[in-house]
Amino acid sequence: xxxxxxxYRKELRSYFASWVAYALIAFFAxxxxxxxxxxxxxxxxxxxxxxxxxxxxxxxxxxxxIRPLMMNVSVIGLFIIPMITMRLFAEEKxxxxxxxxxxxxxRDLEIIxxxxxxxxxxxxxxxxxxxxxxxxxxxxxxxxWKPILVAYLGLLLQGGCLLAVGTFISSLTRNQxxxxxxxxxxxxxxxxxxxxxxxxxxxxxxxxxxLSVLTHFEPFAKGVxxxxxxxxxxxxxxxxxxxxxxxxxxxxxxx
Amino acid sequence: MIKVEGLTKRYARTVxxxxxxxxxxxxxxxxxxxxxxxxxxxxxxxxxxxxxxxAGTAKIAGFDVLQQPLEVKRRIGYxxxxxxxxxxxxxxxxxxxxxxxKGIPKADLKYRVDEVCERCAINDHRTRLISKLSRGYxxxxxxxxAIIHNPAVLILDEPTAxxxxxxxxxxxxxxxxxxGDHTIILSTHILSxxxxxxxxxIIIDRGKLVATDSVENLTRRLRGSESVAVEIxxxxxxxxxxxxxxxxxxxxxxxxxxxxxxxxxxxxxEVESLPGRSVRGDLARAVVAAGWNLNELRPVALSLEEIxxxxxxxxxxxPAGASK
Numbered sequence: 001x002x003x004x005x006x007x008y009r010k011e012l013r014s015y016f017a018s019w020v021a022y023a024l025i026a027f028f029a030x031x032x033x034x035x036x037x038x039x040x041x042x043x044x045x046x047x048x049x050x051x052x053x054x055x056x057x058x059x060x061x062x063x064x065x066i067r068p069l070m071m072n073v074s075v076i077g078l079f080i081i082p083m084i085t086m087r088l089f090a091e092e093k094x095x096x097x098x099x100x101x102x103x104x105x106x107r108d109l110e111i112i113x114x115x116x117x118x119x120x121x122x123x124x125x126x127x128x129x130x131x132x133x134x135x136x137x138x139x140x141x142x143x144x145w146k147p148i149l150v151a152y153l154g155l156l157l158q159g160g161c162l163l164a165v166g167t168f169i170s171s172l173t174r175n176q177x178x179x180x181x182x183x184x185x186x187x188x189x190x191x192x193x194x195x196x197x198x199x200x201x202x203x204x205x206x207x208x209x210x211l212s213v214l215t216h217f218e219p220f221a222k223g224v225x226x227x228x229x230x231x232x233x234x235x236x237x238x239x240x241x242x243x244x245x246x247x248x249x250x251x252x253x254x255x
Numbered sequence: 256m257i258k259v260e261g262l263t264k265r266y267a268r269t270v271x272x273x274x275x276x277x278x279x280x281x282x283x284x285x286x287x288x289x290x291x292x293x294x295x296x297x298x299x300x301x302x303x304x305x306x307x308x309x310a311g312t313a314k315i316a317g318f319d320v321l322q323q324p325l326e327v328k329r330r331i332g333y334x335x336x337x338x339x340x341x342x343x344x345x346x347x348x349x350x351x352x353x354x355x356x357k358g359i360p361k362a363d364l365k366y367r368v369d370e371v372c373e374r375c376a377i378n379d380h381r382t383r384l385i386s387k388l389s390r391g392y393x394x395x396x397x398x399x400x401a402i403i404h405n406p407a408v409l410i411l412d413e414p415t416a417x418x419x420x421x422x423x424x425x426x427x428x429x430x431x432x433x434x435g436d437h438t439i440i441l442s443t444h445i446l447s448x449x450x451x452x453x454x455x456x457i458i459i460d461r462g463k464l465v466a467t468d469s470v471e472n473l474t475r476r477l478r479g480s481e482s483v484a485v486e487i488x489x490x491x492x493x494x495x496x497x498x499x500x501x502x503x504x505x506x507x508x509x510x511x512x513x514x515x516x517x518x519x520x521x522x523x524x525e526v527e528s529l530p531g532r533s534v535r536g537d538l539a540r541a542v543v544a545a546g547w548n549l550n551e552l553r554p555v556a557l558s559l560e561e562i563x564x565x566x567x568x569x570x571x572x573x574p575a576g577a578s579k
Binding site for chain 1: 267300303304305306307325328329331333335337339340341342343344348352353355356357358400
C-alpha cells in the first residue's frame, strides 16, 4: 500500500509540474464557463417568459441547468481524458524510467494503481473547477444538492473507467501521440455507440449502445443513483486495469 | 552471491544470450566485457528481473529471479545504460522517491539520501532540477539511485559511457570505493576499464561466454610463454645492436629476441622465453657481464585488448576448423 502511495504522490506531482495540467484546467474552465453561461441564460430567459405567460410553476434549476450541463461535462471529459493518461506509461517507456519501476521491489499492480489513482485525482481537480460556477446557483437560487453530488459521482465513475482504458492504451506504446490518439479514438467510439440505440432497437443495437459510457451516465445526470450503472463502470475500470497489468507482463516477455 | 546457470534469452528472431553460466563471489567487482550487441545488457536485465530468461536460472543471494523477484529486487541496485531519471524532479526529491520505492524505512530515508549525496558528490546540486544537470551529474545521480538502499549486489550497465575523461576517472574511483560492501557487476566494451577496476572478467561475444577468470589469470593463461622487454645502453662508446642481440640469444631458456627500437644509443629488445622458464635473472646477469648498462627489464603483459582479440578469434576459428 505504501508503494501505491509513493507512486501516486510522484505521478500527481509530475502532473502539476507540467504546464499541460494548467492548460487542461484552463481549457475545461473556459468551456464549462461557456456552457454554464448558455444554460443559465436560457433558463433565465425562459423563466421570465413563463412568468409573463402567467404559469405559476417555478422552473427547476436541476432539470434546466444542471442536467444538460452535466451531460456536456461528460462529453468534454472524453476530450480531456486522453491527455491525462497519454504520458502515464508511454513517457516512462520512452525515457527508460520504466526500468527503474520494474526493477524496484514493487508489484506491477501497485504501479498501475498508483498511476490510475493519480489520474483520477487529477481529473477530479479539473472537475472541481466546475463547482465554482455551480456555487453561483446556490448564491442566487435553491438547487437541490443531492442530485448534483450524484452527477459528480457519475462523472468520476465515467472518468475512472475511461482513464483505466487510457492507462491501458498508454502502456501499449512508447509514443505519447499514439497513446493520445488511440485513447481518443476509443473514447469517441464509446461515445458514439450511444447513438446506435437511438435509431435502432434490434438486439445488437441494444448491446452496442449498452457499451457506451454515455448511456450509463444519463441517470447520474438526472440525479438517479442506480447500482447497475455503478457496477458497469466499476467492472469497466477493473477490465481496463486488468488489461494494463497483462500488458505490463507482456512488456517483460517481449521487450 | 550471483549464480547464473545455462542462461538463455531468445527474442523473436535472435538469440541474445546463449547458454551462459558464471558465478560471482561476495564483494568482488566483475567486469562484463564484450563488443556492442554481445548480450551484456540482456544478461543484466535478466539479473535485475526486468526480463525473464527463456531458459536457465539466475540466482541472486540465493533467490531465483523468476520465483522470488521481489526478494531479488530488494537486494539489487541497478543503473541502466541511460540513467532512469525524471527530468521534472529535483535531485533530492528524486532520491527520496527512489528511496521510498526501494522500501527504505521512513526513519532512515533522510540519512540514506544524505549519505549517497555525500558519496556521489552531488551535495551542491541537491535542489537542482534533473533536467538542468550535465551528463556527468546525471550519471552520478543514477549511481546514487542505485546504491541508496545499500544493496548487496550492484549492477551497472556501461557506467562510464558518454562521460569525459575526468568524470570517467571519478566514476571508476567511486565504483572501486563501493567494492567490499557490495558485489558489483559492471558492463563495458572498454577493455582498459576492466583492467583498472575489476578483479574478475567475464567475456561474452555474440551471446556466448568466451572466458571467465580473474584479470591476471587470464593474462597469464594466454601469454603462455613470458616475454620481457630489455633496454640496454653502452657504458661508454657505442654499442653494436647485433652483438647485443647475439649475447641475449645465448642466455639459456630464451627462444627469440626481437630488436624493438633504438634511441640515442639505447636499445630495446623484446625477449621471449621458452614456456615455463623464467629468464629475467639470467638476462640481467648476461647484460651486466657484457659490460653494458641495464636500464630497464620488465615483463610485457598482453593487454586485455590482445587477449580479447585472441579469444574471439579462436572462437571464430574453431567452427571453421571443425567443418573441414
